[in-house]
Amino acid sequence: MATSPSLVPAFDAVPATGAEVLVIVAHPQIEQSRANRRLMEAAAAVRPSAAGSTIEVRDLYALYPDYLIDVPAEQAALAAARLVVWQHPIHWYSMPPLMKLWVDDVLAFGWAYGPDGNALRKKDLWLVATTGGPEESYRPDSYNRYFFDAFLPPYEQTAALCGMRFLPPLLLHGAHKASDAAIRAHADVYTERLRSHPAWPEIAELTESAACEVPLTARPLENFAEST
């Protein structure tokens, strides 16, 4: 049997270590996963580089098997990070449910966005995702009908609303059928990127994301009055 994630006491959320690189992993059945489990293990094994970046991996399904997210602990981990990684398989063209709940609960109004919601501003968000379908399926003439990029706007806009920079995603398509060597190579790219951030060649080409101010009129009047 695979190691049971529930061996981590559910009541006692692991306190944030204040790492600069925060990897949020969400896989409902990580013990049956090929790619995501190895990617997570590889990330957890990354030692602080010479540059001194520390890394913390938070396995959401192990931490919150009852879907009761410890919001203060998650926010503390985010606040300390420079790079936030969302690592998860794509389920139904989107994120797994606990990841979505994490977004709902942790990226709170007045903290991550909205008036005084500046906690994540200037941080980087990096999506590291796997898909079951091969890359060729994400085409207008194939069964997924859209290029994969078509499913990214919710991610990009989530980052934008929080004032985060959305880095180019790292994708592994056809994860079910990927060879061990391919997964290993993918994990190497992954860890190399984690280690070298923010010195990525493509970051220089990125335009600074426009600050996304939420119009005050979009907010409840009471909260608006309190926060200004």
Next chain:
Amino acid sequence: MESTSWLNSGLVYLAAAVIAVPLARLVGLGSIIGYLVAGIVIGPWGLRFVTDPQDMLHFAEFGVVLMLFLVGLELEPDRLWSLRKPIFGWGSVQLFGSAAVLAAIALACGIDWRLALVGSFGLALSSTAIALGVLGERNLRGTTSGQSVLSVSLLQDVAAIPLLALLPLLGAATAHDSGAGWIGAAKAIAVIAAIVLGGRLLLRPALRWIARSETPEIFTATALLLVVATAALMQAVGLSMALGAFLAGVLLAESEYRRELETDIEPFKGLLLGLFFIAVGMSIDFAVVIAQPFLIAVVVIGFVLLKAAVLWLMARAMPIPMPERPVFLILLAQGGEFGFVVFQTATQAGVITASVSSFLVAAIAVSMLLTPLLLVAADRWWIPLLARGKRKTTIEELHEPQNASVIIAGFGRYGQIVGRMLYANGVAATVLDHDAEAIEALRKFGWRVYYGDASRLDLLRTAGAATARVLVLAIDDVDRSVDVATMVRENFPQLTIVARARNVQHYYQLYELGIRMIERETLDSALMSARSTLETLGWGPHQARNLALRFRRHNVAQLQAMAPHRQDEAKLIAAAKQGRQQLEELFALEREQAQQRQARSGWAGSAESLSLERETEPTA
């Protein structure tokens, strides 16, 4: 002066009991021996505070009556009916079998046949008071041996009636006219019929009427009156008071007042029974014992062993599970208080002489005194021996080393659920329990459960503790659970313990041993009930779930934070209060925010940003 002497004797009895019983319990001898010793100490052969124990014995006999009433309350007529075979079958085997063996030996020793007959029947009876008292104290009522002891005791109570009635016929003065016997029998039958009919038809409406007065002490008085009246009726026609009370109890066992009657009678029974044991202790005539110590010893050992031999054969034939046999044997092999009555009656009828009677009474009293001591000895040496021997015979035990990755210690209500969930997922577990009867029942359902005491190191090792990964510690007894945990932590450090905690103190005891996976046994089911309650009151199901889970997290976190202070009650209480307040304030704040959101007249702004809005609290 009258009142002072009453006060004085009250002082003596209560003080003796209050000092002796906790002392006896402290050294592990049980409360009954404490009472008996208290009786000896204050009696005519001790400090001579009380010189005439007979009066007190008569008064205190009422404790036995109350006890049988309570026993009756636990037995619905249906269950009593289903016990007819053990009562009349095995009860008769015990009484007549023991009496026959004893009489045969007596006759072989050249004793007069009338003395042999009376003596053997008197000694064949056992002490209902001690037997049921011990069963209650040890929580053995429900076991096979407990039921058997009860059955035999009931038969003895029934049989004592004709026995006492026939005694005078043996006497030299057999000048009774037979007509009185017939009238007596007719009266007895009439009274029993009256009790049964009255109990069925009148008692419940009467109790309902009295309960409606809503005066608790009057209900208590009614309960006592009921028992006293039945006992008086029975005695008036020469029947056993205890049997009458038992009958009344059975008739009320199905009524809605059963629990209330039980609660009301219980303290009276406890105290009077204690008094009864004190009186038995006082009435041991040490003069007789000192005069013929050797003969007394021979008689006591002889009749106890002979009765035990009969009982052993019964236990094998019934059959009673091996580890329960010592209790069964010891409780029924002793003499009993009915023997006192038999010998007294026989003396009055001129069947035996007063000196023989007091000799036999002393023998019975000594055997009653020895019973609790024998039980303690059996606990220490005999039962463990049988438990070990048993592993080679009846129930399949653990002889081959097991290699399942999970051991479940304690397979009661808690362990069974754990086990079922594991089995459902294809995880084999080695299951240990020490309740022979439960094991038999579980085996009928196809569980592979082994007889074994998890607090024994050798047995745990056989169960595979050295190679297993998880020990599910589901034993319900707090002390044993902690013992096992301590031992496992010392001897099998690789074994992860998943523990059941009975309560917070138990939780802390386990926590201090380094165990972290501890569940308080009632927490989660209680929270589910809280959820149901909130839902019924209009909370959304999902919100109720969230609140329950958050309550749980807060509660457990607080419990752990308090672990260092668990000895300091004041601090513990203060922190508990503070924690409760924190949670209340947090929930109140969130309710307020949710209400504000709900009260908002509307949302301004674009549809895009609206889609990002989220209500953290579902509106109730």
